[in-house]
Amino acid sequence: MRFEKDTIEILKKALIKMEDGFESLPGVDTDHDLEGTEQVIMEVAERMQDNFPYFHPLYAGQMLKPPHPLARVAYMLSMWINPNNHALDGGRASSRMEKEAVAQIAEIFSWKNSLGHLTSGGTMANMEALWISSKLSPGKKVLASDQAHYTHNRLCDVLGLHFESVPCDDEARMDVSALEEILERENVGTVVATIGTTGTGSVDPLPEMIELRKRYGFLLHADAAYGGYYILVDNLSPGTRGAFDRLHEVDSIVVDPHKHGLQPYGCGCILFKDPEVGRFYRHDSPYTYFTSSELHLGEISLECSRAGASAVALWATQRLLPMVPGGEFAKGLSKSRDAALWLYDKISSDGRFRTILSPELDIVVWAPNGASASEISLRSEELFKAAEKRNLYLAKFKYPSSLLRAKWKGVDFDQEYVTCLRSCLMKPEHFDWIERIWTILAESAV
Template structure:
């Protein structure tokens, strides 16, 4: 795609539509001359240089990547109109687009009757899911693994619900024995399962927990904000299919199109298997909701104003790369291959060790050292030297791991500290596939500097 060409076409298309209503002169209060704007724009672009190269394979740190050009064009074109998808009269076209993409997302998870909508983030989407869970199971608590996203505990405090962190197994998945022991107490009404933890990309055994659902009369919510789109690979052998197939038996699921859905921030989504949860949102407004007679997006959302441009961007992207194995699934297959390739390189490395086998596209590893304290020091040094090298930089992130979790995975390591930082790389950009060998070699070079064996 020629981005400059299609951005210009987007502006022309909106201008052409606007001209049908007659010309309108800009109000003098908002008119800025080009020379004044030019000075501000020059400063603006200089400021933007203070950024990491998220687009480049050298950047293998956090879960950040540029949006697809189609999403950029779709967002800009709709943003020029600035529709608000709270109610249909705020943006008829983008409201319809939102309904269509939500239907596609629901189909991706095998939830054909789901009720849902886009949100500004996965955090807000999870808040809505837990809010509904509280309404459906009043007086009962919410359980989640200790490796789940930190916002679940925060949302429980916000909602005034008892939080029950559950220990994890030696791969970072929610421990089934500990969970069932907790469920037997009758104090839990909802279990949160994670399909792609933000630390290691670990997928909880959703299929196994589904078997506990009816036995203990609990709701199941799946936080698939990070990993949800990997369900498209469930039939390819690239991921274990059972957890993804089990999502259709859960009560709600969250996914973030602004991660693997190739969208700009913020674009999350929440889906409820039972559309009857709409009753928990029941409200009215004296000055809006006058166009449709059926349920609209503002009546099933905790948020009010929401950018219609987000729906437009996702709709246009899905027209080109639909959320199917043959569409967006082909894009997701690349980072999964990259992560597996890097794991094999780490298994053969004399200077680096794989912390744990990746479930998705987050790779965790550390410089080979005999003690936790030395691992921590070496990881910090590799991170710092890599990110500040003026000639050959590499951008990574770290993950703090407690001594017990480290010991379960690597019992031979001397645990002389309470925790250690390990290196963490998110290889979500398809461009990383061609660069992973060079990236690995560069990090090996940095790790070898402090290796005095």
């Protein structure tokens, strides 16, 4: 296979256009060591061959999605300026592009007057959400499901907040009666609803959680880092759709453009429904914030120096592929989900395999058959390797035995976790390749 290289010509043209803006400046003599640079870069290229082929449809493993070529070229172009979106003094154009791009993301959740900004990733975005929650309801507990990302538990420890995890039902969604039991006995300030767990793509039952909020009063934070963009598609199951339809009712949303938004790492995004929370960020910097009375992004974010290039790449992508239902971007997500459903059907009707959940988004988790948890785990390891030999790249996933007992009758659960296989089918191309993926998988399982 060959890499896409057409965008390099576009980059050259764009550099010429961009430098027109600086034509009044005198030329600068530089004597960069081009020979040395080439030598090192060729060494880098050789070392970088040692990677799974994340960009290829036959990589159907971990949660990795290649950036759109447009996002890549926009990011590259920006690096000639290397703007810093902390302040307008560090990046006027990219700060404005960030504000526009973030407003467009807020719009897919029907938020018109929210406060938000980009972050370098999901950890910082979720941390800001939990931090603001703790300011709004100090001293109270934070809850998230036991299938939520481990970052919530750890961030609460970092922030000095009390955390408790809520058991999940058999569909890996937060168990609402378990949630209510905790709400009864604890002083809960914030509940995290995971909109697409990173493990199985399960979506917490948001409508029921919103009902409980009416009775118990707490802040709802949606960790939609992975799943958020799925609000745009037309092929969700009614239950999952029901959760997305209520997403606009939460207090804060995290969505990672570097997960499903076609962006290179690191690009996260935090949105707050109530723009008034901006007051908690306030600080006084003596050396920035001078150029204008316009908002500097550093006034509403915890991070200081931050790549403006991420904002430029995101803005450009959303310009080419507007985030509207029925648009090309939404169709790409629908295809990923169709690919997941197709593969799930094949696997679950094949006696050699066991499945767990019908995919809510685009992740399929399954395992080869076996009499015990340990045997199934061993066979997962073997299948992982056999597939890799045939150029099909899967991921492994430790699934709690406790969530499998009711589903896998007759299996001897002789260990706490079962190693399963997991495919995040995040690339639109996965749909076109799914029969081939299945063929290789079926061959590997012999």
